[in-house]
Amino acid sequence: MPLFEARNIQKRFGARVVLENVSLSVEQGAVHGIMGPNGAGKTTCFNVLTGHYAPDGGTIRFAGRDIAGMKPHRIARLGVSRSFQIMNLFDDTVVIENVMLALPEFRAMTFSPSRNVFIDRALTDAALEILAQVDLAEKAWDKAASLSYGQRRALEIAVALAARPKIVFLDEPTSGLGAEATRALAQLVRRLRESYTIVMIEHDMRFLFELADRISVIHWGQVIAEDTPAELMANKWVARSALGELA
Amino acid sequence: MISLSDIPARGGSPFTPPMIVFLLALATAPFWLEAVGLYSYLGIEITIWILYAMGFNLLFGYAGLHSFGHGAYLGVGAYAFGLFQHHVGVSLWGGLLAAVLAATIAGAAVALFVAHRRGIYFALLTIAFGQVFWFCAIKLRWLTGGEDGLLGIPRPDLVVGPLRVSLQENTSLHWFSAAILGLAMLGLWRLVNAPFGRVLQAIRQNEMRARFAGYDVWRIKWLVFTLSASVAGLAGGLFAMAQESAYPDVMSLHQSGLIVMMILVGGGLVSFWGPVLGVLVYFIARDIIGGITETWLLWFGLMFVVMVMVRPEGAAGLAHVVRARFARAPVKTPVSAPAERSA
C-alpha cells in the first residue's frame, strides 16, 4: 500500500477549474517529483495535498487514513510536513528557535505555563541535531534574518524536518539557488531520502531527474504523465510540452 | 532592531531586577506621590491601567493581533463588579470574580468570531465589536444606567480569614491593587517566557508556518484573546472600585485607541516593559502637561503619530538604543547560547 495516495483530485476556485482529476501515488521511502510549466497547478496540488485547501472532489489517503479536507495542523501532526517556495520562517528570532518550534516535543508543551525551553538540554539537542542534518548547526544562535539565501533555504527545509514527519513535501527547494548550492541541496536530498519519503515540486529538470524515482508531469491541471525519469524522456507528450529539454 | 522575540538574558528567572525596582516603587507610591506634587488616587489609576495594558500586550505585542476594541472588556468587568455589589451582595472577591468571569465570557464569545482572522480584518472586527458593546452600555439604561453610568459602587472590605481591611482609603486600595498587579506581572512574565509565549510570537511572525508545523492556531488565538479579556476584566473590577462607578466611555473607540497608543509609545511591540512605560507616559501627559494646557491629548496624539513615523519601537526601543550608545561595547543583543552558561 502506498504511503501517500491521492485519487481524482479536483479543485475549483470560483468558476476556474485548477486541478482536474489529479492522481498521485507515493511509496514509502521513494522520492517523487512533480513538474510542469508555470500555472499548471503544481503548487495548488501541493496546497491541496497538505491541507491548505480542501479538494472539491477525490480522495487523499496517508498511511491508510483519509485526510482530504482535514485542517492543515491536524495533517501536519499525522506526519506530513512541507517546506515553502516563498520562504516562511520566523524571522524575528534565532535559527534554533525556528527549528525548535516545529519539534513535536516542544509543541506538546504549548499550554504548559512554565518551562524554560532554552535551558532544556533535550530540546536544544534535538533542534541542533536537525540543524546538523542541513549543515546549519554552527549558525544555531544567529538571527534567522541574518542568514544567506542558501542558508535560509536550508533552514526552510530544516523546519519541515523538525516535525519528525514520515513524508516531506518540498516546494521548489532549489528556487533561487546557484549551481553550487543546488549541488549541495542534491546531496542533502540524497541523505534525507534514507530517513524520509519525499515529494518535490521542481523546475530544475536535471535536479529532479537525478533524484526522483518517479515523476508526475502536471499540465493544465491534469497529470499528463507519470513515470520513471528514464521513461519520461521518451514520452512524446512530455517532449511536446517543451519540458523535455535537458542539457 | 530588537524585538519581543529576543531571548531574554535570564530566560529562566521568575522575576528580574527591574521588576523588583518597579514593584518597590509601586508599593511605596503612597508615600512619595504627594511629595512630588501628585495625588494618591493617581497611583491607583496607574496601577490599574498597567494591569490592563500588560494583559492587552499579550494579544497586541506578543501574538501580534491588533485589537482596537479592547476597552469593551474593561468596561464589562467594571459593570459586572458594580452589578454584583448592587444585586448579589457586597463582596470584594465575589465582585472581582464576577468581573473576571463576565469579561472572560465576553472575550471568549467575541474571540469565536475573530480568531479566524488577523491583520486588518481582525482590527476592524474588534472595532465593530467594541462599538456594539459601547452602544449596548449606553442604550441599556435599565442595566447599566446608560450615559449616566452605574453609580454608587462600594469598595468592599478585604476579608482574608479573620483579617478585615477597609479599602475606603485610597492608600489601602492602592496597596491592594498593587498586590494584584504584582501577582499578575509575575504570572505574565512566567507565561511569556514559557513555551506558550514563544508560540504566541511564532504566530505573530508567521501564522501559516505555525499552522503547518502542527499548531492549532485558531485555538491559541482564541485563548490569548480570552485571556487578555480576562485580565482587562480584572482591571475593570478594580477600576469600578476606584471610581466607585462605571461608565460606558471606557468602551468607546476613543478609549480603546488610547490603550493601543500607550502600548506603542511605551514599546510594547519590543519589550515586556513597554506597556508599563506607555501607561506612565500617558499619565505624565495627562496630569503634568494637562496641568499646563487643556490640549494635552492633542500633544499626546501628535507624539504618538511622530513615534509611529520615526520610532515605532517606542520608549523601550529608544532605551535600548541609548543604552547601547553609552556602553562602549558594540550593541549587545540579548541573544546568547545557554551552553555558555551552566546548564
Added chain:
Amino acid sequence: MYSLIPHIVNGLTLGLLFALIALGFTLIVGVMEVINLAHGAFFALGAYFALATIGGSWFAGTEFGVWWSSLSPGARYASGLIFGPLCAAGAGMILELCLRPTYGKAPLYGLLLTFGAALVIEELIRLVWGTGEQSLSVPQAINGAFLMGGLIFSKYKFYAAAFSILAIFLVWLFLEKTPYGAIIKAGSHDSEMVRALGFDLGKLRLAVFAFGAALAGLAGVIMAPIWGLRPHIGIDVVIPAFLIIVVGGVGSFWGAVAAAMLVGLAVGITGAYAAAWSMLSMYILLILVVGFRARGLFGRKSALEN
C-alpha cells in the same frame, strides 16, 4: 408597509452618501494599500470647514467678513460646498506625507498612524470649534419638508440624494473618461506597474489621497444637516466604509456603490423599527459579513488579506 417608504428613502439617501465615502476610501486602499482610519476625520473636516466658510468665521470682523455675510445664503453655502472638501483634500495630502515613513513596513504602522491622525484631527476640531453641537445652515430652498402621497418627506434629503447621484456620476466620469482618472484607476490596481510606466508614484499617491479625502469631505458637508455636527461624527464613518468595500470588493466602483446602497438601506430600514439602534446595524452587518465572507461580491484579492 407603506409607512416604510420614508425610511427606505432615508436609507437610499444614506446609501448614496455612503457611496461617496466608500469610493474615496476604496481608491485610497487600492493605491496605498492602507486602510485609512482617518477617513472619518476627513469627513468631519469637510463639514467643519464648510461651516467656517459659510459662517465666515475665518474673517469675521474684517471688511471682507462684512461683505461675506452680505452674500446670499445660497452663495455662501455653495462656497462651503467647495471649500469644505478642498480643505479636507489638503488634510489628506498632509496625511499622505506623514505616512511615507511607514511604507514598506508592516501594515500595522500605517493603520496606527491613520488611527493617531484621526485622534489628532478630532482634537484639533475640538480645539478650534469646541465640543458642542454645531449646525450647518442650508439655504431655504432646499430646507424643510414637503408632503407627497400622505407622507412627509424632507426636502433636504432629496437634495442630498440628488447631489450625491450627480457627484457619483462626476466621479465615474473622471475615473473612466479622463487620462488622470485612468492613471488613478491603474494605480489603484497596480501601483508598481504605474511607476514602471514612468508616473511619479509620490504625486499619484498625493493626488489619490487628496481626491479620496475630498470625496469624504463632500459627503461630510452634505451629511452634516442630517447627522448633526459634533467633533466625533467621523467615528461612525470608517466602519461602513470598510464594510462597503468588503461587501462590494476592494477596487470595484459599482461594487462600492451597490454595497453602499445595501448598507444604507439596512440602516434606514432598521431605523423604522428601532431608531436608536439603527447605527448598530452597520456594526452587526460588518461582523456577519467579515465573519463569513471576506472577498465580497465583486472584489479581487488585495493587501487586506494578510
